[in-house]
Amino acid sequence: MAYQANPWMILPFGLLLAAMALGPLLFRPWWEKHYGKTVLALGAATVGYYLLVLPAGAGHAVVQAGRDYLGFIALVGSLFVVSGGLHISVKGEATPAANVLFLLAGALLANFLGTVGASLLLIRPWLRVNGRRAAAHHVIFFIFLVSNAGGCLAPLGNPPLFLGYLMGVPFWWVAEHCWPMWFFGVGCLLAVFYFLDCRHCRRALERGATAPLSETQPVNAAPPGVGAPAIKAELTFQTPRRWGVEGLGNLVFLAVILAAVFIARPLFLREGVMLAAAAVSWFTTRHAVHEANQFDFHPIIEVAVLFLGIFATMMPALDWLQSHARTALGANPSPALFYWGSGTVSSLLDNAPAYLSFFSVWLGAQGQPLGQPDQTARLLAGGHSEAALAALSVGAVFFGGCTYIGNGPNFMVKAIAERQGVPLPGFLGYIIKWTLPVMLPLLVMIWLIFFR
Numbered sequence: 001m002a003y004q005a006n007p008w009m010i011l012p013f014g015l016l017l018a019a020m021a022l023g024p025l026l027f028r029p030w031w032e033k034h035y036g037k038t039v040l041a042l043g044a045a046t047v048g049y050y051l052l053v054l055p056a057g058a059g060h061a062v063v064q065a066g067r068d069y070l071g072f073i074a075l076v077g078s079l080f081v082v083s084g085g086l087h088i089s090v091k092g093e094a095t096p097a098a099n100v101l102f103l104l105a106g107a108l109l110a111n112f113l114g115t116v117g118a119s120l121l122l123i124r125p126w127l128r129v130n131g132r133r134a135a136a137h138h139v140i141f142f143i144f145l146v147s148n149a150g151g152c153l154a155p156l157g158n159p160p161l162f163l164g165y166l167m168g169v170p171f172w173w174v175a176e177h178c179w180p181m182w183f184f185g186v187g188c189l190l191a192v193f194y195f196l197d198c199r200h201c202r203r204a205l206e207r208g209a210t211a212p213l214s215e216t217q218p219v220n221a222a223p224p225g226v227g228a229p230a231i232k233a234e235l236t237f238q239t240p241r242r243w244g245v246e247g248l249g250n251l252v253f254l255a256v257i258l259a260a261v262f263i264a265r266p267l268f269l270r271e272g273v274m275l276a277a278a279a280v281s282w283f284t285t286r287h288a289v290h291e292a293n294q295f296d297f298h299p300i301i302e303v304a305v306l307f308l309g310i311f312a313t314m315m316p317a318l319d320w321l322q323s324h325a326r327t328a329l330g331a332n333p334s335p336a337l338f339y340w341g342s343g344t345v346s347s348l349l350d351n352a353p354a355y356l357s358f359f360s361v362w363l364g365a366q367g368q369p370l371g372q373p374d375q376t377a378r379l380l381a382g383g384h385s386e387a388a389l390a391a392l393s394v395g396a397v398f399f400g401g402c403t404y405i406g407n408g409p410n411f412m413v414k415a416i417a418e419r420q421g422v423p424l425p426g427f428l429g430y431i432i433k434w435t436l437p438v439m440l441p442l443l444v445m446i447w448l449i450f451f452r
Helices: 007-026 028-052 056-084 096-133 136-145 159-166 173-207 250-260 269-284 287-292 298-313 315-329 335-348 351-365 373-381 386-402 408-419 427-451
Strands: 087-089 244-246
Touching: 007 028, 007 298, 007 315, 007 427, 028 056, 028 298, 028 315, 056 096, 056 250, 056 269, 056 298, 056 315, 056 408, 087 096, 096 136, 096 173, 096 250, 096 408, 136 173, 136 408, 136 427, 159 351, 159 386, 173 386, 173 427, 244 287, 250 269, 298 315, 298 408, 315 351, 335 351, 335 386, 335 427, 351 386, 386 427
Parallel strands: none
Antiparallel strands: 087 244
């Protein structure tokens, strides 16, 4: 690296995280009105430092961050639009057992559509099938399972694993070496969800909150005689008589977007194909389908603004990590260090660059440089340090569910669920109420069983 950013420049990133955590909690009206200005100001401070203070070589980091952001928002935004043109009708209200099967199916589907595609396709029918019973734990465990842990079996499942595939990790290597951790982690999360949903269902029955919904009731409307919870929007839920899918033509556009992920050259062709598919989907989908999904652009606008600030302000943190990770972890780091190191960074930074940084450390420990896929494949074929790479892969994927910003679809799911009236904890509340009591014990058990 031809330049060295001042560690103090990590402060804007810390301030942004603090603002996202405390703003909605302590001064919500001000935050909702001015969050965009706050995010852009912190991002501009970091970008200005890189362009105006650091040597000329630092501008490459800004350009790379811009490309990464464009790729991220093109993928997330195009999938958001296309999935909004698919209306999946679900029959009646789900039982805890049916909910478990739904989440398991979503976790498996994430390996084929990616966690972003599966999350945006399934979150609306998931909320509809739970109807009036939809609560915070339904959304949180959806994030845990469909938006993160579920996509640990294939390169298409999660952006970090796709980067590993591009760097030479064989396509089926992750499934072969990480399925025990996937099976254990997903199984534990489903068991905890089943217990919580059974308790929630009993309480709903006592309140009489599981009566069939009319076609014009709000999603979280309470039945007569029961105080209705405060919700943001009066959105409706229609109980269909059968399962069905409208807007099937959008499956073609979904396939186009997923295929475009593999386009590497020329520059920006991949993003152009994705955005073109989204545009055609938007103009060719019947208005009735968008209306049935309660579709609007507010969630993707919020995600675009917040992640613009995240991509800009996290540059000094990533630079520091790339410069010091190998020194901090030693010449031959253990699988536990890869697991906790990549996981902790992935929970606060975007998990794709975090994975890439630790992947370079893993290669360095084998005496190999980054950017030689054939040599990486030969290393793995010889069985070199497989446990460390498995720990890196699982850590980058599973820890992504620890915060709303740990993985791309997390915040999108939150925004859609809140738009449909489901009360959710804020950034800090998510960590305190769900990450620490649910995810952290699971992550510790995975470490003790597989990577200690």
